[in-house]
Amino acid sequence: MRHLSLVFALASLLFACSGTSSTGGSDLENRVDELIEQMTLEEKVAQMAGDGEGFFLGDETAWNVPGVERLGIPPFRMADGPRGVTTVEGATTFPVGVARGATWDPEVEHRIGAAMGRELRSFGGNVLLAPTINNLRHPRWGRAQETYGEDVHHLSRMGVEFVRGVQEYVLANPKHYAANSIEDTRFGVDVTVDERTLREVYLPHFRAAVLEGGAASVMSAYNSVNGQFCGENEQLLKQILKTEWGFDGFVLSDWIFGTQSTLGSALNGLDIEMPVASVYGDKLLAAVNQGDVPESVIDDAVRRMVRKKFQHNLDQPSNIDESVLGSEEHLALAREAAAKGSVLLKNEPGALPMDVSAIERIAVVGLLADTANTGDNGTSNTQPAFVVTVLQGIQEAVGAAVTVDHIGNDVLSAEDIAIVAAADAVVVVVGLTAEDEGEGLFGAGDRADLALSVERAKLVQDAATANDRTVVVLEAGSAITMGDWLPDIEALLMAWYPGQMGGHAVADLLFGDANPSGKLPVTFPTGLDQLPPFDNESLEVTYDYFHGYRYLDRNDSTPEFPFGFGLSYTTFSIDGLRASQIEAKAGDVVLFSVDVTNTGSVAGAEVVQLYVTYPGSAVERSERDLKGFAKVMLEPGAMQTVEIAVPVNDLAYYDVGEGAWALEGLEHAVHAGTSSRDLPLSTTLTVAAERPVSVY
Numbered sequence: 001m002r003h004l005s006l007v008f009a010l011a012s013l014l015f016a017c018s019g020t021s022s023t024g025g026s027d028l029e030n031r032v033d034e035l036i037e038q039m040t041l042e043e044k045v046a047q048m049a050g051d052g053e054g055f056f057l058g059d060e061t062a063w064n065v066p067g068v069e070r071l072g073i074p075p076f077r078m079a080d081g082p083r084g085v086t087t088v089e090g091a092t093t094f095p096v097g098v099a100r101g102a103t104w105d106p107e108v109e110h111r112i113g114a115a116m117g118r119e120l121r122s123f124g125g126n127v128l129l130a131p132t133i134n135n136l137r138h139p140r141w142g143r144a145q146e147t148y149g150e151d152v153h154h155l156s157r158m159g160v161e162f163v164r165g166v167q168e169y170v171l172a173n174p175k176h177y178a179a180n181s182i183e184d185t186r187f188g189v190d191v192t193v194d195e196r197t198l199r200e201v202y203l204p205h206f207r208a209a210v211l212e213g214g215a216a217s218v219m220s221a222y223n224s225v226n227g228q229f230c231g232e233n234e235q236l237l238k239q240i241l242k243t244e245w246g247f248d249g250f251v252l253s254d255w256i257f258g259t260q261s262t263l264g265s266a267l268n269g270l271d272i273e274m275p276v277a278s279v280y281g282d283k284l285l286a287a288v289n290q291g292d293v294p295e296s297v298i299d300d301a302v303r304r305m306v307r308k309k310f311q312h313n314l315d316q317p318s319n320i321d322e323s324v325l326g327s328e329e330h331l332a333l334a335r336e337a338a339a340k341g342s343v344l345l346k347n348e349p350g351a352l353p354m355d356v357s358a359i360e361r362i363a364v365v366g367l368l369a370d371t372a373n374t375g376d377n378g379t380s381n382t383q384p385a386f387v388v389t390v391l392q393g394i395q396e397a398v399g400a401a402v403t404v405d406h407i408g409n410d411v412l413s414a415e416d417i418a419i420v421a422a423a424d425a426v427v428v429v430v431g432l433t434a435e436d437e438g439e440g441l442f443g444a445g446d447r448a449d450l451a452l453s454v455e456r457a458k459l460v461q462d463a464a465t466a467n468d469r470t471v472v473v474l475e476a477g478s479a480i481t482m483g484d485w486l487p488d489i490e491a492l493l494m495a496w497y498p499g500q501m502g503g504h505a506v507a508d509l510l511f512g513d514a515n516p517s518g519k520l521p522v523t524f525p526t527g528l529d530q531l532p533p534f535d536n537e538s539l540e541v542t543y544d545y546f547h548g549y550r551y552l553d554r555n556d557s558t559p560e561f562p563f564g565f566g567l568s569y570t571t572f573s574i575d576g577l578r579a580s581q582i583e584a585k586a587g588d589v590v591l592f593s594v595d596v597t598n599t600g601s602v603a604g605a606e607v608v609q610l611y612v613t614y615p616g617s618a619v620e621r622s623e624r625d626l627k628g629f630a631k632v633m634l635e636p637g638a639m640q641t642v643e644i645a646v647p648v649n650d651l652a653y654y655d656v657g658e659g660a661w662a663l664e665g666l667e668h669a670v671h672a673g674t675s676s677r678d679l680p681l682s683t684t685l686t687v688a689a690e691r692p693v694s695v696y
């Protein structure tokens with residue numbers, strides 16, 4: 001590795017001396033063209049597939065895609081990353097994506113992206129196979145935990161900042177493009193999705209990651225969309241991504257089952273086959289030699305990769321050493337994100353935060369209380385040096401003065417119940433694990449249900465019956481439906497899979513060292529009957545326009561906990577919604593402002609959410625769509641004016657007949673509040689009709 005970096009460094013020095021610079025756009029393009037001219041066809045084709053190195057998970061390396069050593073073009077070295085860099089021991093394990101989505105804090109997500117980028121670069125990696133930005137279309141989806149949530153705008157904001165953070169060090173790889181939201185049939189399922197739904201619901205966050213985030217690469221999905229596999233989908237890859245959006249980076253396939261045919265992939269825009277050549281390699285070489293694939297297609301693919309290698313200085317030696325892996329700074333960030341992403345769903349007066357000085361005995365109950373539960377066993381699985389469990393976090397937080405009784409079973413004996421009854425406070429940790437949900441093939445796949453297991457539900461009920469000071473901490477990758485136990489517990493904290501510092505973060509929240517500020521990025525329904533169908537058996541499914549809160553709003557169903565909901569230990573007032581203009585036209589950016597005041601007695605953060613409705617629209621629209629949000633931290637008594645910018649073109653819908661985005665001439669209603677179902681403030685924005693408009 002070290003020897004190779006030296007060769008690359010020398011080669012780039014030679015290049016610099018010959019007067020070619022990698023900074024300017026056209027200089028860069030000229031340099032790339034010159035290099036391509038010097039490559040043999042074999043060298044070019046070799047860059048279009050992984051060489052299989054690093055194929056086995058747990059190998060302390062990364063998947064390798066060859067460069068051209070003699071020309072100073074470095075290889076790609078890839079590792080997974082939605083919750084931390086996967087292939088090396090000791091890398092930081094952050095809370096899973098959905099937990100970070102629940103922070104509603106793109107700035108934190110930027111720092112997490114940068115931390116993962118630094119860690120990957122420290123051992124020679126240069127492409128992070130993240131973020132996962134597929135829609136959390138249904139909470140039974142096994143990989144729901146990897147993505148940020150169910151809403152397109154929220155997914156975009158979080159994904160863009162993660163990409164920007166990562167790309168301070170290495171290349172990011174938003175995945176899986178597109179409509180990949182089922183595990184059990186992921187290799188073969190064909191998703192039928194109408195044009196408008198595709199454009200408005202399944203693609204905008206990829207467009208944002210590419211155009212706003214500047215993502216250098218994209219991973220195609222396993223499934224097919226409207227009859228064409230995503231790894232050779234002409235519309236998705238060639239027409240939309242590369243032509244309409246003008247993406248100048250490269251597309252790589254998902255692993256092994258992500259490619260189907262040589263010509264289909266090459267001619268429709270797949271640049272790299274991973275992790276080894278199956279339809280590319282010799283078959284691609286033969287196809288070019290026979291004239292079935294023009295060499296210009298190969299040149300285009302190679303140009304895209306080499307451009308990104310130089311644009312992002314992958315040819316330069318890294319000055320980051322492996323001390324960043326699991327560093328104090330990164331662990332502190334993991335703890336911060338876990339605290340900011342945990343969502344307080346219920347809190348009876350006086351329940352949380354707990355006053356340690358008033359507690360002599362605390363019972364910590366449940367198998368998961370002392371289980372390292374960081375997420376599924378799929379390709380996003382990490383190898384942290386340690387995991388702080390909730391039990392450990394509580395023990396450390398309360399110190400020696402408080403007796404902590406740990407009951408590590410999910411079934412309580414008579415003796416256990418007596419211990420629970422005698423405690424001053426009870427924390428029950430329940431939820432799901434990698435045995436219940438995860439990536440297909442490597443793990444549990446899609447969830448069978450949304451409820452807790454019968455055993456765990458009974459555990460909560462038994463604890464709450466024995467002691468009315470019972471608090472529940474939930475761990476899972478998406479929504480859980482509540483049971484009869486909900487009214488009987490005092491408080492409920494959704495911690496998701498909170499990462500290796502999760503136990504500390506949960507203790508910080510339980511004892512008031514941190515104030516909950518997370519908000520649900522996914523609706524918690526009362527039951528499956530409130531959601532669209534989820535079919536993980538058939539190989540043909542249809543994705544409709546509505547899912548998540550937009551589906552419930554349309555059906556007038558009342559969820560258990562709505563999208564955007566989360567409590568705090570303080571209270572806020574939000575007043576005075578106003579807009580920088582009341583009439584707007586295409587291209588305008590309207591600033592909406594509200595005054596947020598912390599009316600309680602502790603510091604805390606609130607997320608102001610802005611939803612738009614379309615009264616009188618000529619097409620079927622959502623009851624309301626999230627179009628902006630901002631998180632604000634306030635000391636007690638403090639007030640701040642929060643501004644949320646909404647580009648008017650974001651209100652457009654996709655007019656299938658015209659094949660273009662269109663703004664309707666409407667008086668839009670704009671609502672602000674603190675969840676999708678708590679929107680006390682309203683104003684209007686009259687928009688002039690215009691079509692086509694650009695949403696790029």
Ligand code: BGC
Nearest residue numbers: 080129175176254255379380
């Ligand atoms: C997953 C991808 C992952 C790749 C490499 C595939 O099975 O779907 O998300 O990046 O493997 O680990």
